[in-house]
Structure formats: C-alpha cells, structure tokens
Amino acid sequence: MLLKNQIITQKATELGFSKIGFAAPMVLNDNIQFFKEWLDDNNNASMEYLKKNLDIKENVNILYPEARSVIVLALNYFTDIKQSEKPNCGVISRYAIVQDYHQVLKLKTNKLIKELKIIDIGFDARVFIDSNFVLEKTYAEKAGIGWQGKNSLIITEEFGSWIFLAVMVTNREFEASKPVENLCSDCRKCIEACPTKAINENKTIDARKCISFHTIENKNAIPLELKGKFNNYIFGCDICQEVCPFNIKHSLPTKDKDFFPFKENEIPIEEILKMTEEDFSKRFADSPIKRTKLEGLKRNAKFLLK
Numbered sequence: 449m450l451l452k453n454q455i456i457t458q459k460a461t462e463l464g465f466s467k468i469g470f471a472a473p474m475v476l477n478d479n480i481q482f483f484k485e486w487l488d489d490n491n492n493a494s495m496e497y498l499k500k501n502l503d504i505k506e507n508v509n510i511l512y513p514e515a516r517s518v519i520v521l522a523l524n525y526f527t528d529i530k531q532s533e534k535p536n537c538g539v540i541s542r543y544a545i546v547q548d549y550h551q552v553l554k555l556k557t558n559k560l561i562k563e564l565k566i567i568d569i570g571f572d573a574r575v576f577i578d579s580n581f582v583l584e585k586t587y588a589e590k591a592g593i594g595w596q597g598k599n600s601l602i603i604t605e606e607f608g609s610w611i612f613l614a615v616m617v618t619n620r621e622f623e624a625s626k627p628v629e630n631l632c633s634d635c636r637k638c639i640e641a642c643p644t645k646a647i648n649e650n651k652t653i654d655a656r657k658c659i660s661f662h663t664i665e666n667k668n669a670i671p672l673e674l675k676g677k678f679n680n681y682i683f684g685c686d687i688c689q690e691v692c693p694f695n696i697k698h699s700l701p702t703k704d705k706d707f708f709p710f711k712e713n714e715i716p717i718e719e720i721l722k723m724t725e726e727d728f729s730k731r732f733a734d735s736p737i738k739r740t741k742l743e744g745l746k747r748n749a750k751f752l753l754k
C-alpha cells in the first residue's frame with residue numbers, strides 16, 4: 449500500500465509527536481547565501497563545525513539522491529515549572545531538566561519508520577536531529593510547523609517555541625503542507641530581554657554573546673565583559689523564550705513522560721564546585737548537561753560567582 453500524509457500523521461500522533469508537516473526537498477540557495485554571510489561575520493563564535501557540509505545543507509539530495517519529501521516532526525517539551533530565582537543557585541534551561549532529546553527523538557523516529565515500512569516495504573528515510581547536515585528550522589518553516597521568530601527559533605501557535613525538531617528525509621513523495629504566517633509582527637520582547645544583546649536584527653543569533661553558546665558549547669574561557677549578565681543561567685538559556693508572548697499564552701505541559709522533568713532546574717553553585725567526576729557521571733548520565741563535562745560546568749559555576 450502507498451503511504452499518504454494522513455496515515456503518517458496518524459502514526460506520528462500515536463507515537464506522541466506534537467506536530468508534523470511535509471515539504472519538498474529543495475535547493476536552498478538563498479538560505480545558504482544568508483548562512484554564509486552569518487559565518488563571514490563570525491556569528492558562529494568557535495563552532496567551526498558549522499562551516500562544514502554547506503553543499504548538503506543547500507541541497508539534501510547530495511547526501512541522499514533518492515530524497516523526494518522532507519517530513520518534519522516536532523515534540524513539545526514544556527513543563528510548568530517556574531524558573532528558579534534562588535540567589536546562590538545556577539539555573540538550568542528547560543531542555544536540560546528532561547531526558548536528552550536526541551535519544552528520545554531518535555527512538556521515536558525509528559519506531560515511526562519501522563511502522564511505515566510495514567505499510568510500504570519500499571519506504572526509506574534518513575533522520576536528522578540537531579544535525580550538521582540539514583537546516584532544520586528552515587525545513588520546519590517550509591513544512592508549516594511554525595514560523596521563525598526574531599529569536600531565530602521556530603514558534604508554533606499551539607506550543608510556542610518549546611519544541612524539539614526531527615527531520616526525516618524520505619524516498620517517497622507526499623503532498624507539501626502550507627507554511628504558516630509569521631505572527632511576531634512588531635514584537636521585540638526577545639531582542640530587548642536578552643541581557644547580553646545576542647539577538648541580531650535579522651532573526652539570527654550572535655553566538656559570541658549568547659549565554660546558551662557559552663554555557664554549552666564554548667570550550668574556552670567566557671569573555672569577562674559578559675560577567676554579571678547571565679541571570680544565573682549555568683547550562684543553556686531560555687530568556688528569549690520565557691519572554692515570548694506566544695510561550696506565555698500558548699505553552700501546554702507536555703504529555704510525553706520522557707519529557708517530565710527528572711532533574712532539578714537549579715543547583716547550588718557551591719555544590720557544583722565540590723562535585724567529583726563520579727558524582728557528575730551518576731547525576732547527569734541521561735541529561736544534556738553531560739555535554740559540558742564537569743570541567744565546563746565548574747567553569748560556568750565560577751563565572752556566576754560575584
């Protein structure tokens with residue numbers, strides 16, 4: 449039997465995905481031109497890896513010549529916890545108090561592919577989650593998942609921007625979804641709220657100033673001019689999402705138990721400074737926090753000290 453959008457949507461919903469959309473694979477010359485300008489202005493900070501695979505980001509058919517459709521899946525991870533305001537604690541961003549999304553989304557997309565193959569034995573798909581091969585937000589926008597907000601994130605009417613994305617490039621052709629209207633209008637709340645002024649005027653981020661970049665990806669010292677501006681964030685940052693009117697009005701607690709918080713959203717700074725490698729490995733084994741390693745988390749903790 450041939451797969452249709454409706455069957456895929458039904459199966460994805462049964463597996464707990466919050467939203468699904470379809471787009472045709474395209475040659476994204478304008479986006480790549482824009483991406484190159486972003487790189488030329490050094491907005492990528494030390495994320496040198498972002499300069500790789502630009503040809504594939506422009507045209508996914510180079511990696512996967514059989515590509516006929518791109519399916520974008522979104523998973524809501526919001527939980528109704530207030531951000532910590534305790535003075536001597538480091539704040540952990542919402543995405544890092546739940547299980548590592550790479551693992552969760554990979555399992556779910558693999559299950560989906562397995563089910564779709566039962567219906568259509570010739571169905572094939574490549575999955576990209578937080579990858580360096582696909583412009584995931586660009587495809588999410590084309591597939592009608594949401595629009596790209598000024599903070600550069602995909603915002604949905606139903607769940608705000610508290611979603612993770614998975615992109616499935618498939619060898620079957622499906623009807624493309626309609627993109628949705630950008631509802632940011634003249635709102636500038638995210639730009640104004642960012643304490644380090646990391647949000648550019650063109651819906652991109654200057655990673656050199658971004659709290660999320662420094663606390664997760666930066667392997668070196670955090671620039672001193674940013675000291676005192678991290679609002680106590682110790683891993684990741686949600687400031688530009690917390691202030692978004694769509695997130696304030698439209699966030700819905702996730703129904704997916706994989707994304708029920710299993711870690712506290714704050715850690716006393718002193719506790720981190722005393723933490724041993726063994727404590728760290730035990731405590732953050734399934735958490736995105738393991739990415740910074742203990743050394744990185746301690747660097748972040750010290751940066752928050754007055």
Ligand code: B12
Nearest residue numbers: 478479482541578579584600601602612613653660684685
């Ligand atoms: C590198 C990266 C980061 C970097 C840089 C962030 C950035 N915004 O660029 C850092 C470490 C800072 C980061 C932080 C975060 N990240 Co991140 N990150 C990525 C990653 C791997 C690549 C993004 C990228 O290529 N950036 C470079 C810029 C230039 O690319 P872009 O934003 O896609 O830009 C396009 C648009 O700007 C568009 N465009 C805009 N205007 C215009 C105008 C014209 C005329 C044209 C032609 C094009 C155009 O063109 C560009 C090229 O296509 C993606 C996964 C992926 N492969 O997409 C996840 C991803 C964006 N991250 C994600 C998340 C969750 C986060 C954090 C919320 C985590 C946290 N709590 O700390 C923060 C949010 C910070 C923020 N406001 O962006 C999610 C976002 C989900 C969503 N709702 O959109 C993604 C999609 C991962 C996933 N699979 O779920 N991240």
